[in-house]
Amino acid sequence: MTPIELMNEAIKATKKSHAPYSNFHVGAALLTEDGRIYHGANIETSSYSLTICAERTALFSAFIQGERNFKAIAITSDKATYCPPCGACRQVLLDLCGKDLEVILLDNDNTPKVYKISELIPHSFGEEFLNR
Numbered sequence: 727m728t729p730i731e732l733m734n735e736a737i738k739a740t741k742k743s744h745a746p747y748s749n750f751h752v753g754a755a756l757l758t759e760d761g762r763i764y765h766g767a768n769i770e771t772s773s774y775s776l777t778i779c780a781e782r783t784a785l786f787s788a789f790i791q792g793e794r795n796f797k798a799i800a801i802t803s804d805k806a807t808y809c810p811p812c813g814a815c816r817q818v819l820l821d822l823c824g825k826d827l828e829v830i831l832l833d834n835d836n837t838p839k840v841y842k843i844s845e846l847i848p849h850s851f852g853e854e855f856l857n858r
């Protein structure tokens with residue numbers, strides 16, 4: 727699975743978004759180590775702050791299916807093809823996928839760029855701070 731192929735899955739996932747308030751449709755495609763792909767899309771509610779982002783719907787959907795080993799996630803939106811994950815999603819991705827997760831984003835020329843989640847959330851909090 728190439729970065730472009732995974733990004734094409736994220737583009738497909740934008741169609742699953744429910745975003746009647748922002749009209750900003752985000753799609754995510756999460757790739758497991760053994761090659762399965764889970765789509766995610768943002769889901770908004772009338773109580774705006776209860777919205778959940780595309781990255782977390784993808785990850786939680788995979789997680790409840792028993793997936794624990796993740797290789798990469800591609801993210802994009804219909805309004806801004808370069809759509810980096812919000813701070814909350816960075817924390818959740820780091821916690822549940824580990825520091826080597828690849829985050830695939832389109833640049834302004836629509837070329838996929840690959841980042842490590844650890845470079846997107848430097849000086850991060852993690853389980854190593856708990857139970858000291």
Ligand code: THU
Pocket residue numbers: 745748750752767768769770777778779780781810811812815
């Ligand atoms: N959104 C995501 O799905 N992922 C992000 O990382 C950033 C923001 C969604 C939340 C909301 O439905 C819409 O984009 C506008 O903020």
